[in-house]
Amino acid sequence: MKSWQILIVEDDPNQLRILSEFLKHKGYRIETSLSGREALQKLSAPDLIPVDVIILDWKLPDVDGLSLLKKIKEEHPLIQVIMLTAFGSVERAVEAMRRGAYHYLTKPVNLQELLIIIEKAIRELKLQKEVEVLRKKLESLTPRDIPDFIAESPKMKELLTLVSRVAETDATVLILGESGTGKEVVARLIHSLSSRRDRALMTVNCAAIPEGLLESELFGHEKGAFTGAHQAKPGLFELAHRGSLFLDEIGDMSVGLQAKLLRVLQNGTFHRVGGTREMAVDVRIIAATNRDLESMVKEGTFREDLFWRLNVFSIYVPPLRARKEDIPPLVNHFLRLFSGKHGKEIKSVSREVMERLLHHDFPGNVRELENIVERAVIMAEDEIIRLEDLPPYLQSTPPEISVNTYDDLPLPEAVALLERTRIRKALEKSGGVKTRAAEMLGISERVLRYKLEKYGIDF
Numbered sequence: 001m002k003s004w005q006i007l008i009v010e011d012d013p014n015q016l017r018i019l020s021e022f023l024k025h026k027g028y029r030i031e032t033s034l035s036g037r038e039a040l041q042k043l044s045a046p047d048l049i050p051v052d053v054i055i056l057d058w059k060l061p062d063v064d065g066l067s068l069l070k071k072i073k074e075e076h077p078l079i080q081v082i083m084l085t086a087f088g089s090v091e092r093a094v095e096a097m098r099r100g101a102y103h104y105l106t107k108p109v110n111l112q113e114l115l116i117i118i119e120k121a122i123r124e125l126k127l128q129k130e131v132e133v134l135r136k137k138l139e140s141l142t143p144r145d146i147p148d149f150i151a152e153s154p155k156m157k158e159l160l161t162l163v164s165r166v167a168e169t170d171a172t173v174l175i176l177g178e179s180g181t182g183k184e185v186v187a188r189l190i191h192s193l194s195s196r197r198d199r200a201l202m203t204v205n206c207a208a209i210p211e212g213l214l215e216s217e218l219f220g221h222e223k224g225a226f227t228g229a230h231q232a233k234p235g236l237f238e239l240a241h242r243g244s245l246f247l248d249e250i251g252d253m254s255v256g257l258q259a260k261l262l263r264v265l266q267n268g269t270f271h272r273v274g275g276t277r278e279m280a281v282d283v284r285i286i287a288a289t290n291r292d293l294e295s296m297v298k299e300g301t302f303r304e305d306l307f308w309r310l311n312v313f314s315i316y317v318p319p320l321r322a323r324k325e326d327i328p329p330l331v332n333h334f335l336r337l338f339s340g341k342h343g344k345e346i347k348s349v350s351r352e353v354m355e356r357l358l359h360h361d362f363p364g365n366v367r368e369l370e371n372i373v374e375r376a377v378i379m380a381e382d383e384i385i386r387l388e389d390l391p392p393y394l395q396s397t398p399p400e401i402s403v404n405t406y407d408d409l410p411l412p413e414a415v416a417l418l419e420r421t422r423i424r425k426a427l428e429k430s431g432g433v434k435t436r437a438a439e440m441l442g443i444s445e446r447v448l449r450y451k452l453e454k455y456g457i458d459f
């Protein structure tokens, strides 16, 4: 059985039976209506029958076929309509095509001809849907899609096992981490490792779109839902049907929209903006944020029920400074990538450059490293990246800490400098595990936490 659905609207029961039996026999799923009104009711039925093609009789008892065609195309622009009439005339054909009909046939219908037209209409429909998904995908993805995922550090290897385990399920995933740590790459990885990989992964950045627009972007809208809505338009939930939807910066979504999102997560149904029809979709949600959702829940700016719905499985992407082992492989990855992009042959970075990078804290995380390497590739004059190819803020030598440095400082500042340096080193050695770092320093974890806060060390 083909999965394509055809609705036949014909008031002559005999003709209706012939057409529907023939097309059923050819493997199509068939719905029938004896009147225009019934057809419209079926199209807006609550359980969303995804009609792909309508075979529409020109002359119906209750509505004129042409105005019905107009209504269908306004509300369901993707449905392909094939018009049938007993009185073939060129003017009618032209008028029907002008109003958006896919094709026009005169009665008595030649069934083989009808079949060829239906097959062609479906091929075009498939293409249109693919283009729509692709267009949306291109709009919502970052300009470059990185297939490789660098994960050398133990922290990232652990993350990879979590990712591959959760990818196999349909569970909602919440990805947490600072800006630029790679949350979007992780989301793409989850989708591409899941059984939904052949379906669309739609992406939307909730912080980048104004609230009103975001709602229609997510749920689509009906014709006339707001000024400028000349045509009905499917939203990302519909386009991501059987695939995944990545909601980036979920912490920036308004409380009003959070309620609507919660509803989809609870029952898998929603309405288009300005619509009453309940739509059912099967979409896997992956959300990400760099904000502290738990604090937002306490402040009342993020719905607690939504938080728990999203937080079924959470993945924390650690900041780059807490997994410095990833720096060298990431540098090599970006060197290859940008050498290709800028037509250069950069082989490596000098020892000094690598040392400088390993000592840097990367407040902008992997994105900052990526920018540094791209800039350096552009700047480099031979096949090795040198210190002078780095941005100025990385060129100045980090202050050497020697006994003399402490001698020159007032005692409280020298103590603070010593404490900061020792704490950082211990955290680096312990891979960020605070209990271990505290042990190495010979202090309690509580004292360590106090000092981290005091010195603003974010590890």
Ligand SMILES: Nc1ncnc2c1ncn2[C@@H]1O[C@H](COP(=O)(O)OP(=O)(O)OP(=O)(O)O)[C@@H](O)[C@H]1O
Binding pocket: 146, 148, 149, 150, 151, 177, 178, 179, 180, 181, 182, 183, 184, 185, 186, 248, 289, 290, 333, 366, 367, 370
């Ligand atoms: N492990 C990785 N391997 C390869 N490239 C990575 C990795 N992590 C991040 N990147 C690259 O770094 C850049 C930033 O990553 P991404 O956009 O996924 O971060 P993000 O956490 O989603 O950022 P934001 O919070 O600002 O949306 C992207 O170009 C991404 O491809």
